[in-house]
Amino acid sequence: HGRNGNGRMSPNSPLKRFGQAKKSINDIFKDVQEFIKDADTFVEGIGSSGHMEGVTCQQKVREHREKVRSIMEVLARDHMKVVFFGRTSNGKSTTINAMLREKILPTGIGHTTNCFLQVEGSDTQEGYLLTEEEPDQPKSMESIKQLASALSNVKLKESSLIRILWPKTKCRLLREEVVLVDSPGIDVTPNLDLWIDKFCLDADVFVLVSNAESTLMQAEKKFFHKVSERLSNPNIFILLNRWDISVFEDDVEEVKQQHLDRNLEFLCDELKVMGHDEGLERVFFVSSREALASRLKEQGTPTPTGVMQEGFQERLFTFATFERVFEECISKSAVKTKFEQHTKRGKSITTELRVLMEDILKQSLQQHDQMVTVRREMADELDYMEKQLSLLTCEIKDKIKNIVEDVENKVAMTLKD
């Protein structure tokens, strides 16, 4: 299932598709770049030999070269993005840590996330932080604890962003270019429109971390209504978290069915972003805390007692199933939305270039034809002149002959006398 215990790369992970698509589209653009380089040399040659409008063509070719360069720049930065929403303390940070298999984000009652935290991969050995205010000044990751207290003590703007760059070598998701964004609790009277503009327009997947102890709140619903107004068919997952505490309930199955019905009603009937069958693949009853503990245990960290509740295996299995469906979904969506655009633009660039080159060829063929005509006309003229000349020469010869004869006659006459 694209995963093994230590989070190492597995050859059939759906996430790989993104990297492969990215590489092949990058190779295609490299070819386009080569083609443009050739075109540029060709047009430059034509321009410098003084033929046609070589300079205008050259300018056009260079504009295309610039376009390709900027597409390749965007392409290099393209990634798969998932944003987590939900009210404070539902377990967003815990879920992200569980997926990353490492305690990267601060969690817990005392560590309310007041701003957006974005975890992304870096090629460095050590992790570091970047803030919006000082984007050029990496801050040491030792300060994650300071970060934690800063997040809960300092009044950061709810729409500000802190980027956490974490070594790709330590985490498979980051290595495969997934970027995970944690949001402030949706219960903090947020500016939803700003949140969407700033963090959601390039998101491939949204995960609503809900709470198995309560129903969806109005703010959560309103947010997703706004998202689906702005993005066509957003990919939404709902995690009914804290399902471990359900072991203390008597009527678990009944409660579960109620949650499922309500959430499906929200996704399918209210938001209308998916059908009922698909909806069943998007709602998961999990315990992120148990999932995190079990993954840390795989790496040698002992599980604190009391974390794993009865029946945890099923919840761990559900969490892993969620991850598999999520990986499938995010890679498909990112490949489609991100690379489809690049492919379209690449196609239009090569088409325009071909038209341009064909124009140049047509023009130069026309010029060639013109030259041939001119040469032919000149040759005809020469022929004519030659004939004229030979005619003239004959005439002159005759005349001279006549004159000579005339003179001879005259001389003869004189001698007679």
Ligand code: GDP
């Ligand atoms: P956030 O504010 O949504 O990011 O929530 P956190 O991830 O910080 O979690 C808040 C508290 O809930 C922490 O003390 C977590 O350990 C706890 N928590 C998170 N997930 C679960 C869970 O599945 N079950 C239980 N029992 N507690 C959880």
